[in-house]
Amino acid sequence: MIKRLPALLLPLAIAACVTGTPPPVATTVTSAEPVPQADPKPALPAGQVAPVPQPEVRPEAPASVTDPSIPRAQRVDNFVDYAASTYGVDPAFIRSSLSQATYQQRIIDAISRPAEAVRPWKDYRPIFLNDARINGGIAFYRENKAALDKVARDTGVPAEVIVAIIGVETQYGRNMGSWKVLDAIYTLAFDYPRRAPFFAAELAQLFALHKAEPHLPLTEMRGSYAGAMGMGQFMPSSYRLWAKDGDGDARRDLFGSRADIFASIANYFVLHGWQRGEPVVARADKDPNLPEWTPDAVDPLWTLDHIEGKGYRPRAGQPRRDGATVINFEGDAGREYWLGYRNFYVITRYNRSPMYSLAVHQLSQAIRAGAGIP
Numbered sequence: 253m254i255k256r257l258p259a260l261l262l263p264l265a266i267a268a269c270v271t272g273t274p275p276p277v278a279t280t281v282t283s284a285e286p287v288p289q290a291d292p293k294p295a296l297p298a299g300q301v302a303p304v305p306q307p308e309v310r311p312e313a314p315a316s317v318t319d320p321s322i323p324r325a326q327r328v329d330n331f332v333d334y335a336a337s338t339y340g341v342d343p344a345f346i347r348s349s350l351s352q353a354t355y356q357q358r359i360i361d362a363i364s365r366p367a368e369a370v371r372p373w374k375d376y377r378p379i380f381l382n383d384a385r386i387n388g389g390i391a392f393y394r395e396n397k398a399a400l401d402k403v404a405r406d407t408g409v410p411a412e413v414i415v416a417i418i419g420v421e422t423q424y425g426r427n428m429g430s431w432k433v434l435d436a437i438y439t440l441a442f443d444y445p446r447r448a449p450f451f452a453a454e455l456a457q458l459f460a461l462h463k464a465e466p467h468l469p470l471t472e473m474r475g476s477y478a479g480a481m482g483m484g485q486f487m488p489s490s491y492r493l494w495a496k497d498g499d500g501d502a503r504r505d506l507f508g509s510r511a512d513i514f515a516s517i518a519n520y521f522v523l524h525g526w527q528r529g530e531p532v533v534a535r536a537d538k539d540p541n542l543p544e545w546t547p548d549a550v551d552p553l554w555t556l557d558h559i560e561g562k563g564y565r566p567r568a569g570q571p572r573r574d575g576a577t578v579i580n581f582e583g584d585a586g587r588e589y590w591l592g593y594r595n596f597y598v599i600t601r602y603n604r605s606p607m608y609s610l611a612v613h614q615l616s617q618a619i620r621a622g623a624g625i626p
Contacts, residue, residue, distance in 0.1 A: 298558075299557065300555070301574055307494075307524065311453060313441070313453040316330040328350065331346075331350075331441070331442075334456060335460075338460075353438035353439075354432075355435075355443060359431065359477045360444055363447075372581070373581035373583055373588065377607075377611060377614070380420050380611040380615050381611065386615065386618045388419060389412075390622040396510055399510060399511055400415065400514055406518075407519070407521070408522070408527070408529070409526055410620070411625060412617070412619045413616045416619060421480075424483075425483045428485075429475040429480065429481075431477050432472070433488075434471055436477055436479040437455045437488070440478065454479060457487075461491055461492040464492060465491075481506060481507070483507070484513055484516060491504070491516075494519055496515035497515075498511035498513070504516065521599075521602075524598045525594060526598045531571035532592070533590050533613060534571050534590065536564045536567060536589040537564070537565055537567055537589065538563050549577070550596070550600050550606055551597060552575045554576055555574045559591065562578070564591065570591075573594075575594055577592045577596075577597070578590070596613065599612050
């Protein structure tokens with residue numbers, strides 16, 4: 253999961269104490285000074301709703317580390333300074349660890365052709381919606397029912413969604429990646445200029461993660477070709493900032509502790525705006541007399557009136573909500589039209605592809621039906 257840190261604001265209730273003391277006599281304010289007024293919230297554009305609040309954007313690495321015109325050795329030296337000064341990691345430890353990293357050309361080749369970028373929905377869907385993945389999810393849920401149900405009750409993130417994420421990412425833990433995480437992120441930070449600002453920042457976060465979780469073997473951890481780790485495939489920044497200790501042992505282990513894994517995936521969803529009990533998608537029909545409409549992003553910004561004005565209407569029996577986007581896919585039987593609601597958008601925060609989000613949702617529903625989850 254190339255994925256990509258907010259404080260949640262809680263309303264304060266202020267109670268006033270009533271005493272027997274008579275109230276003071278009111279006086280007239282004669283000052284010409286205007287009373288300060290709160291800034292009004294900006295009006296939303298017509299047909300739109302407020303965006304889903306998101307964690308603070310994680311910082312990218314500076315140009316001194318990522319500019320390909322700078323000699324590579326100098327960029328590495330600059331990275332050591334950047335990571336050490338930003339996260340308080342010993343520069344000697346950073347240098348020693350980087351000396352053990354190896355450039356991997358196959359990682360560059362792999363990241364240049366992700367499945368969701370080259371396959372249509374009709375070919376992408378069967379990768380994740382098949383008997384092995386569905387039956388594996390049913391078995392995984394039953395094996396971990398108590399822990400999954402507890403996290404679902406505590407967070408509002410359904411157990412079947414957590415299971416589907418694990419199924420899509422790692423086939424229920426059977427394939428958590430064979431690349432050394434350090435090699436993967438090192439390669440992408442210094443030899444993949446297009447995404448270098450992101451991956452160099454993730455490399456620094458990897459050292460910060462090890463500082464916080466010294467039990468993690470920095471030079472030996474294995475993961476995806478993009479450096480995602482564990483059963484839920486967290487990038488270093490996601491691991492460091494959003495992983496949870498679910499089993500109470502005072503450390504966060506996304507490789508071996510299922511309680512930590514389930515709690516961390518749910519926490520990721522909650523922090524990105526998941527709403528308990530709300531729908532993910534609605535199947536839609538399109539007016540054949542109007543052109544297809546593809547919004548600029550998957551953000552669920554549009555009212556149903558606006559969407560229906562574009563020719564898209566939820567089918568009978570499908571959920572209806574303001575705050576949606578429109579997705580047009582090439583399915584087995586021709587064009588498919590979907591409305592993606594807020595929770596659909598939250599799944600795309602785990603992986604930006606709308607196809608990924610719909611695959612997770614459909615797999616979760618198949619697991620739910622097969623396992624008899626209420």
